Amino acid sequence: xxxxxxxxxxxxxxxxxxxxxxxxxxxxxxxxxxxxxxxxxxxxxxxxxxxxxxxxxxxxxxxxxxxxxxxxxxxxxxxxxxxxxxxxxxxxxxxxxxxxxxxxxxxxxxxxxxxxxxxxxxxxxxxxxxxxxxxxxxxxxxxxxxxxxxxxxxxxxxxxxxxxx
Numbered sequence: 749x750x751x752x753x754x755x756x757x758x759x760x761x762x763x764x765x766x767x768x769x770x771x772x773x774x775x776x777x778x779x780x781x782x783x784x785x786x787x788x789x790x791x792x793x794x795x796x797x798x799x800x801x802x803x804x805x806x807x808x809x810x811x812x813x814x815x816x817x818x819x820x821x822x823x824x825x826x827x828x829x830x831x832x833x834x835x836x837x838x839x840x841x842x843x844x845x846x847x848x849x850x851x852x853x854x855x856x857x858x859x860x861x862x863x864x865x866x867x868x869x870x871x872x873x874x875x876x877x878x879x880x881x882x883x884x885x886x887x888x889x890x891x892x893x894x895x896x897x898x899x900x901x902x903x904x905x906x907x908x909x910x911x912x913x
Contacts, residue, residue, distance in 0.1 A: 766844040773905045787813030801891035827890040831873035843871035843898040872897030
């Protein structure tokens with residue numbers, strides 16, 4: 749049985765919200781120093797809220813920032829890798845890709861015929877998009893419920909954009 753977005757207004761709203769996040773959170777530039785600042789901002793948020801998360805920031809294929817707070821395991825690093833692959837392949841957040849598949853009445857894995865152990869369309873990996881350039885990297889959080897991972901990255905990117913202006 750397949751469903752389209754119109755049959756599930758909550759899912760339709762979540763897809764629209766995630767798409768808006770990607771339109772809103774566009775950078776004017778993104779350097780190694782910016783990657784460090786964004787990563788540190790996420791570490792600060794995790795510390796303030798006692799969140800067990802792994803944080804990863806990349807420019808192109810280079811991992812520029814990586815940190816893991818108390819309560820994480822090596823499995824979180826595996827989740828980071830799998831989520832990053834989704835963003836690198838499709839240029840959209842891992843959360844949005846999973847929501848879009850669900851809205852079509854399927855799963856990301858079934859829709860794209862990609863191995864589950866290599867690609868995870870779960871919340872937490874977000875494209876670092878530079879105005880006039882496109883996606884130049886990925887920021888990822890792993891450790892919370894997928895929507896919470898996504899919203900933490902969105903919050904941090906929003907703060908980063910406001911303070912970088």
